[in-house]
Amino acid sequence: MLDVKFIRDNKDFVKERLAIKNFKEIAIVDEIIKLDDDSKIIKRKIEDAQMQVNANSAQIPALIKEGKKDEADVLREKVIALKSVINNAKPELETLEKLLRDQLLKLPNLPSIKVPAGKTPEDNIIVREGGTKPTLPANAVPHWDLAKKYNLIDFELGNKITGSGFPVYINKGAKLQRSLIQYFLDFNTAAGFIEYQPPLMVNENSAFGTGQLPDKEGQMYFANADNFYLIPTSEVPLTNIYRDEIVKENELPIKMTAYTPCFRREAGSYGKDVRGLNRLHQFDKVEIVQLVHPEKSYDVLEEMVLHVEKLLQSLMLPYRILKLCGGDMGFTSALTYDFEVYSAAQQKWLEVSSVSNFEAYQTNRMKIRFKDINNKTQLVHSLNGSSLALPRIVACLLENNQTENEILLPEVLHNYFGNKTIS
């Protein structure tokens, strides 16, 4: 959520930036300022009246003690009159504040000045590429065929137990998943991230804090009886660990990592884009989250990009890093880098990580703050990234490393997996 004061002081800048994100309802900016003005006027009226209520009430006990009942009664009447002024003004204030908040929530985060203009994924900028695309054997097949051939993943079985998009990992397939999770977590904790195992369901406040609510509830599974949402990413519980907290400056940066399954409804997409592991309703992901000093967030963003890049390099996968254009960015992000790996048999780039700086957009909602050297409280900046999302990594590992009768695993996984190949 953007700060009203900032919007007031930087009205034109805000409008200009929103346009980069292809935000259409620019008029909301002026509405917000008007609503803020109006609610301030009423608020002052109420506070003035309340001040008099308090002052008059405070005199009553003394008067009663001195036996001046009549005077006390006069004050009593006066306060009752003031109260009705307050009670009449209150609904109006509430209406204005609700409207103001609703409008504020409609504004996405402002894209950083580093964000390129553009509307579609074609406008994203390729920052750099790494690794080399493999030359596959003549009989190479996509990962869903390999999964069947080596009995690693059963998609049909998942259909039976739950529904489409809930695969069952079997035997070496399951162990490959486990190896990757453990490798990723070890890689992250070695870089100073603290490992967490957060809840997989969150309440409304948490879903609101990271920006899933309002408006995006349709993307999450919802446990109706208890009002809990299944997490779409561990970003949600991890970042909310610090909701409503004020930390000391020397506690920053706060670095967290977690492995969790992620649940996404993603209604309405079928066909070859979602075949196999390409898009699932439940998938595993290891996430990294940082809460940092606002002056450092862009340096930290670059650091996190390098961190994820190293991880991909260690897996020997061909990858590329994209800087997202304004039109392709998420609602809450100020700058986002996407990582894609090349799935050689499908001949497609698959997104496996998205690393973003949210600046103070999330932390303003969650009120995550720190005390600076002048003892002033300021919002921290939040960042997160996947390191990494498992299914598409698995898809690429299988496809890119296939030979006639086995799949070669990258060296970093040998110990975790207990074998150098899948056969």
Add this chain to the structure above:
RNA sequence: GGAGGGGUGCAGGAGUGGUUGAACUGGCACGCCUGGAAAGUGUGUAUAGGAGAAAUCCUAUCAAGGGUUCGAAUCCCUUCCCCUCCGCCA
């Protein structure tokens, strides 16, 4: 799920209708003391919004929301959370 007891500031913990934003203790910060430290001692130590150049002042906040009252941390209602006992259970 049933029965009972609770939720107060950074922490412990007073406070059951009237200057209580909140005693006291501890923690922390700064100062004094010291060669240095400990001990001792003094001061300070919430958040949000508003007014003001500033000092400072005003409003709200004692789990959350609503109510009673001239006045609520204190009384009533609802929700959430914690503890004890019982039930169920990996």
